[in-house]
Amino acid sequence: MEKFITIGERLSTTAPTVNKAFLARDPEPILKRAKAQLDAGAVYLDVNIGPAEGYGEDLMKWAVTLLQENFDNVPLALDTSNKAAIEAGISVYNRSKGKPIVNSADAAGRIEFVDLAAANDAIVIALCNGEGIAADNDERMAYCTQLLERGLGLGMAEEDMWFDPLFVVIKGMQDKQMDVLNFIGDLTDMGLKTTGGLSNNSNGMPKHIRPIMDSAMVAMAMMKGFTSAIVNPNDLRLMETIKSCDIIRNATLYADSYLEV
Amino acid sequence: MPFTKKLQKFNATIRTVEVGTGDKTTKLGGGNTLPFYTFDAPTANTAKIGIEISDLGLAHEPDCIKEVYAGCETVADMAKKAITIEGVDFLCLKLEGGDPNGENRPVEELVAVAKEVADAVDFPIVVEGCKNVEKDAELLSKVAEALQGKNVLLMSAKEENYKNIGAAAGLAYNQLVGAESAVDINLAKQLNVLLKQLGVDSGKVVMNVGSSAAGYGFDYLISTLDRVKAAALGQNDDSLLMPIITPVASETWSVKESTATEEDMPEWGSVVERAIDMEIETAVACLACGTDAVILKHPTSIATVSKMISALS
Amino acid sequence: MALTGIQIFKLTPKKNCKECGCPTCMAFSMKVAQGAMTIDQCPHMSEEAVATLSEASAPPMKTIKAGFKAFADNKNDSEKEFALGGETVLFRHEKTFVNKTRYAVSVCTCMDDAAVDARLASVAAIDYDRIGDRMYVEFIAVDCGEGAAPDAYAALVKKADGAGRPLILNVKDEACAKAALDVCKDKKPILNAADASNYEAMSKLAADASVVLGVTGASAEELYDTVAALEKAGNKNLILDLGTASVKDAFEKAVLVRRAALKDNDRTFGYPSIVNVGKLASGDSHMQAALAALFTMKYGSVVVMEEMSYAQALPLYGLRQNLFTDPQKAPRIDPGIYPINGGDENSVCLTTVDFALTYFLVSGELERSGVPCNLLISDAGGLSVLTSWAAGKFSSGSIAKYIQEFEIENKIKNRTLILPGKVAVLKGDLEAKLPGWNIVVGPTEAVQLVKFLKDMQAGGQA
DSSP states (O other): OOOEEEEEEETTTTTTHHHHHHHTTTHHHHHHHHHHHHHOOEEEEEEOOOOOTHHHHHHHHHHHHHHHHHHTTOOOEEESOOOHHHHHHHOOOOOOOOOOOOEOOSSSSTTHHHHHHHTOOEEEEEEBBBOOOOOOOHHHHHHHHHHHHHHHTTTEEEEGEEEEEEOOHHHHGGHHHHHHHHHHHHHHHHTEEOBGGGGGGTTTSSSSTTTHHHHHHHHHHOOOOOOOEEEOOOOHHHHHHHHHHHHHHHHSOOOOOGGGG | OOOOOOOOOOOOOOOOEEEEETTTTEEEEEEOOSTTOOSOOOOOEEEEEEEEEEETTTSSSSSHHHTTTOOOSSSSHHHHHTSSSSTTOOEEEEOGOOOOOTOOHHHHHHHHHHHHHHHOOOOOOEEEEOOOOOHHHHHHHHHHTTTTTSOEEEEEEEEETHHHIIIIIIISSSOOOEOOOOSHHHHHHHHHHHHHHHHHOOGEEEEOOOOOOOTTTTTHHHHHHHHHHHIIIIITGGGSOOOOOEEEHHHHHSSSSHHOOOTGGGOOOOHHHHHHHHHHHHHHHHHHHOOSEEEEEOOHHHHHHHHHHHHHH | OOHHHHHHHHHOOOOOOOOTTTSSSHHHHHHHTTSSGGGGOTTTOHHHHHHHHHHTTTTTOOOEEESSSSSSTTTTOOOEEEEOOOOOOSSSSOOOOSSEEEEEEETTTTTTTHHHHHHHHHHHOEEEEETTTTOOOOEEEEOOOTTOOOOOOOOOHHHHHHHOOEEEEEEEHHHHHHHHHHHHGOOOEEEEEOOOTHHHHHHHHHHHHHHHEEEESSSSSHHHHHHHHHHTOOOOOOOOOSSSSSSHHHHHHHHHHHHHTTSSSGGGOOEEEEEEEEHHHHHHHOHHHHHHHHHHHHHEEEEEEEEOOHHHHHHHHHHHHHHHOOOSOOOOOOOEEEEESSSSSTTEEEEEOOOHHHHHHHHHHHHHHHHEEEEOOOOTTOOOOHHHHTTTTHHHHHHHHHHHTHHHHHOOOEEEEOOOOOGGGHHHHHHHHHOOEEEOOSSSGGGHHHHHHHHHHTTTTO
């Protein structure tokens, strides 16, 4: 069993400070957030620059170089709908700590992101949806096989395709939660790797509830074989839950101080 | 379809810990494959062999060891002789006389022996305590102080006394720290974490995860070593990437196979040969599971194990 | 191990022809993996793919049977032949290893008669019991030296056969191999003879005699090709000889072969192995001891030595016994009276649990003390002292019952019983249950027994 891979989500253009720093190419706020996430145990860092039309290539190169130079070639997920920006980022990316992740492809308008990952020997996050959220697991599986066929057909190894079942919000879709979890189980049975934006499930819940719900969700997902998630690594309860689940899954060796390392 | 070698690559490398100073040093660890799997990746360092001598001199040693050190009058004389033996990479001085249930030699006396030995030889040195946790806490701390600048490895800090020994050896006097657990992988990892939290540089820690003689509960040691290596390399577990040292002689020379006299067991043949093969086979089995350094006693064992390491490198 | 949908998908033609009724080849593959459809429902599957799929359900490493057992391994062993291979994991902590390494000594046509006689006589000398297992030399390898005539080799084989062990025929010459098989084929020897140049002829000989064929190759690749060719010709009763080019080469092959079979599911290498450390370290008994230990640890099914001394055997068989135990189950000692240092009916008694590790520690220290004594071992569930005490399996009741059932009071006159210090709490109860006995609380650690017993002896108590 491999260790659960956390992808830190806090370098996102949706956060005003990050957006401002991206636009100004101001390293300080970026490095500060990156460090906080890595100190908390993030493995990958997600770099979400938004569509960044016109300046995406320059910005992604700048961000990749900045982060990898300052944090020992930390592995990164390049998160944008701007394909040229992803390619530009990969062109300056150092792979010594792990392949870059292309975030993300889907089975509809973004299926070509699979091609992009295949052409650049990258990992791809493949969302199991087409136009809109899949209605049921049969539909999810159809999207999954479509993406898988495309990737394998282009010579990708299946372990480089991380499938995202798409977590759905509990407040509104409470009856669909077990579907998502069971789908993770199906993907695991197929020998596939999985990931996803975990905190979607707790959208709209009070701030003090969200870490609790996210922790419960990740534990149940890991029971189903979930291999990775896009998370806020500075959520202590969540990270402690992941570390504990990794002990139970025998992915890390127990020591009394396991939470501190 | 022809056979294609599938190599097993790890994203982790066991830390290299250098014992000794100047041009007389030895490097423990550094591997990034399972033991002797040189076909998976080139091996940086090869496994090392230490030779064990005791502060008690030769009084308690079997005749075949007395012969090796014939003419030696002091422990320092023995040390000088020991390091000339072919295949020896480092010297291990055991201060077993400190045991309160044994000779109970005072700390000052033992520190003096350690100092005398360290002054007599320019060679990488490992100092082992007397196994009593209270006595070792003081003894090894004092040895660390007395041997400042020699970059010696002090064995061992245990769960009960790691604070004293870790602080003295690892922090105050800049020596190397041995972290000892008895076939308990969780404790092995925990001790490394505790030493790190104490401020000891993880690059200065060597693990002793337990030892036993072949046939004597050795199954536990096999699985401990296998699992530590699997977690260290396979899971890239930073808290387990320390090289492993295994005292072999101290286990093998006391078992029945190595001590029963030829009068008592005539069909078993030469007791010297039995003791040597017990030492060799135990050492080889430890190395095959991932020990980076073994501590042995007899020149024939050392020569044989050394030759095997070379043949596999 | 069943294949996943993706592994099956890779074997399909990937045409999405829909002739099977599924919309895509991937969908079809998923259904096959779930067992909802069978592979033959695809009209375009290649023969090779079908073969791969049917192979996938077979165990990754074959169990090969050879020879005959001169003695049963232990009282639970009813197998008449040696089972080699059949392993499922690379490390013992994953799952118990199945078939232990077997040891052989060698004779050769290049040795003179006296040397051969002496070597064969020495085979019987190694024979002892260790925690219930009978330890002995299981095979004899008979080398056909350069230029040896068939009748000379057959004569040596006949002589070796007289030693009562199954044979490993190390021979490259076809006429010699045939002559040897004529002498001993009924005893199921291993015909260790095939290589890239002669495998067709040797395979026929082995098949006709229904014996296991040993195969070797200059490299792992060549070995693989020869095995594949033999399998294609229908011979799957094989053992892989790791060769004698060098220690490094043999070790590399040992690992690559086992790893390919168990980790990568490559069944062409799914056979047991044979390694000749006698040839790898000819004339060097200590190096042979080292290499025998190495190849016991790492994947030798049969280890061939020049000869076997007790010095080599004692640690080797102990190591093997440890390696092949169930990692979940502690090894145990049979309950009974174990006299130490010539202990007799007048000697002091000690008791401890039947956990083998505890027994060895305690008996070792007792031996060091030199004091004659009797170690009484009762059934304590194979746990350590404190654990079995906590589990109620090492109690005043269990000890008293043991003393009664084993009729200790009729067998031993001495009435002093030393308890492990860790269960000092049992003293009072035991005194009540065993009237007439002097119950003494011993030390808490085995290492302290030497001093404890010597002190007792000095005080006239033991």
